[in-house]
Amino acid sequence: MEAFCLRWLLLVWQCFVIPVWGLEFYKAAVYEHTAVLRPKTKTPATREEALKHRKKNLDIYQEQVHEAGKQGVKIIVFPEDGLHGFQFTRTSIFPYLEPIPDPNVVQWNPCLHPTEYTDTEVLYQLSCMARNSSMYLITNMGEREACELSDPKCPPDGRYQFNTNVVFDAEGTLIAKYQKWNLYFEVAYDTPKTLQHVIFDTPFAGKFGIFTCFDILFYEPAVSLIERYGIKQIIFPTAWMNQLPLLSAVQFHQAFAAAFGINLLAANQHHPEYNMTGSGIYTPLDFPYYYNMKSREGKLLVADVPIITSIKNHNLEQSDSQTSTFLPDQKWGVKQDQSDLFKNSTVSHMDGAGDIFHAKMMFDNYTFISLTGLQGNLQVCSNTFCCHVAYKHGNTPTNLYALGAFDGLHTVHGVYYLQVCALVKCAGSGYDTCGQSVATASDIIDFKLWGNFSTRHIFPEILASEMKIYRADSKGWSNNDFYMIKQGMSAGLVTAALYGRWYEKDSSS
Numbered sequence: 001m002e003a004f005c006l007r008w009l010l011l012v013w014q015c016f017v018i019p020v021w022g023l024e025f026y027k028a029a030v031y032e033h034t035a036v037l038r039p040k041t042k043t044p045a046t047r048e049e050a051l052k053h054r055k056k057n058l059d060i061y062q063e064q065v066h067e068a069g070k071q072g073v074k075i076i077v078f079p080e081d082g083l084h085g086f087q088f089t090r091t092s093i094f095p096y097l098e099p100i101p102d103p104n105v106v107q108w109n110p111c112l113h114p115t116e117y118t119d120t121e122v123l124y125q126l127s128c129m130a131r132n133s134s135m136y137l138i139t140n141m142g143e144r145e146a147c148e149l150s151d152p153k154c155p156p157d158g159r160y161q162f163n164t165n166v167v168f169d170a171e172g173t174l175i176a177k178y179q180k181w182n183l184y185f186e187v188a189y190d191t192p193k194t195l196q197h198v199i200f201d202t203p204f205a206g207k208f209g210i211f212t213c214f215d216i217l218f219y220e221p222a223v224s225l226i227e228r229y230g231i232k233q234i235i236f237p238t239a240w241m242n243q244l245p246l247l248s249a250v251q252f253h254q255a256f257a258a259a260f261g262i263n264l265l266a267a268n269q270h271h272p273e274y275n276m277t278g279s280g281i282y283t284p285l286d287f288p289y290y291y292n293m294k295s296r297e298g299k300l301l302v303a304d305v306p307i308i309t310s311i312k313n314h315n316l317e318q319s320d321s322q323t324s325t326f327l328p329d330q331k332w333g334v335k336q337d338q339s340d341l342f343k344n345s346t347v348s349h350m351d352g353a354g355d356i357f358h359a360k361m362m363f364d365n366y367t368f369i370s371l372t373g374l375q376g377n378l379q380v381c382s383n384t385f386c387c388h389v390a391y392k393h394g395n396t397p398t399n400l401y402a403l404g405a406f407d408g409l410h411t412v413h414g415v416y417y418l419q420v421c422a423l424v425k426c427a428g429s430g431y432d433t434c435g436q437s438v439a440t441a442s443d444i445i446d447f448k449l450w451g452n453f454s455t456r457h458i459f460p461e462i463l464a465s466e467m468k469i470y471r472a473d474s475k476g477w478s479n480n481d482f483y484m485i486k487q488g489m490s491a492g493l494v495t496a497a498l499y500g501r502w503y504e505k506d507s508s509s
Helices: 002-017 047-070 121-133 213-217 219-227 249-260
Strands: 025-032 075-077 136-146 159-168 174-179 198-202 206-210 233-237 263-267 279-282 299-306 353-361 364-371 375-382 385-393 401-410 416-425 445-451 458-464 474-478 481-486 493-501
Touching: 025 047, 025 263, 025 279, 047 075, 047 121, 047 299, 075 233, 075 263, 121 136, 121 159, 136 233, 159 233, 174 198, 213 219, 213 233, 213 249, 219 233, 249 263, 249 279, 249 458, 249 493, 263 299, 279 299, 353 401, 364 375, 364 416, 375 401, 385 401, 385 416, 416 445, 445 493, 458 481, 481 493
Parallel strands: 025 075, 075 136, 206 233, 233 263
Antiparallel strands: 025 299, 136 159, 159 174, 198 206, 263 279, 353 364, 364 401, 375 385, 385 445, 401 416, 416 493, 445 481, 458 493, 474 481
């Protein structure tokens, strides 16, 4: 009997401990910052006024670095535009810009050598923050770079202006910088002449990659850093304006991290008046995040992060026979059990059909089919792209839901090709409200959602009432369809989406 008990205990230990046994962790922090804004951003300030303005934000950064240091943080990330705010013109932002030498060419520690370059007061203060706290520090700031008018790309004012992330190591040395490639209607900045894949190394967690905000929606440089360079840890400063029902910050950033099985350290601005909130430390093991549209205060998030190197970590990853960039959920100990409701669902079976209609969602014309009854199995198509859902309500339906499909080029607030299957709660009882912004729901729904995607880059989103994020119970490829399953949610379903990005068609459509 004693031997049996020992064998049983060993089996339990193997089942529950081995998935994370042997992993090492480090403490990371992201700060959702309520940037002190300049009231008149279109009117140029003097250099002295710009420094005085930025000092207000730097003082807040210093407080957060100090607090993070007390918790043993090794690396901290601040958001995009956090030092000066936004809505500047090319001229009015100029006093805020600093020259930033290329760390690949020169080695410079601003805290130890503050006079080596002129007009670098902010770089000096950031360097000293990192050095005095023995912490890697990453933030976003404006950069200027003189250019010759003989340069065919040189702007008429004789300078480039870049939206730039800077990386300081624990000694305060500037070790990397990244100039944002995909600008989001940022008239104050220039697109760099060349695409940059920026990777920096750390003694506590290996390699990190870095990109900024709108970059995450495109193959370059975001996906290529992961797929071509094998980077498993991403630094992500952002000033993200939430767009429901498909692109709220926590919703999409968690889906992006889950899709690739990476650590994503995302620091957002906190300005509810601009619909800006939502930061997180998204990892294959956990994803602590912050979303608050009511508070006016910033938020420091601190978490233990598993070290994922560019070499396969077999504690997090197992062999994957699926032709997908995804890491199947069994790799994190999630049971992949397709219940009786879903396991026999096929693309040919359809019942409980509702009405087919068209409505705009996120500026795109989706084809929808309404859900009817307590359970059903529906199909809706856009071109030859077809989406399916098998669903079962856990309570009496109280709201209108619809399954939507879209296959086409998105052209508003950016141009990129999408294939999306989305099960959404409609904002009202009319079909014209399907696809509108919704944040609350009371209907508990178990579902399997799938579609015949032509792209392998698919981001699985599950958003519940009050901006609660869920991870799929299981997901992956089955024949030519990509699917995800979720059962037993404790909060009402707002959106379940397979957000596909067909990168190759961005410029060919």
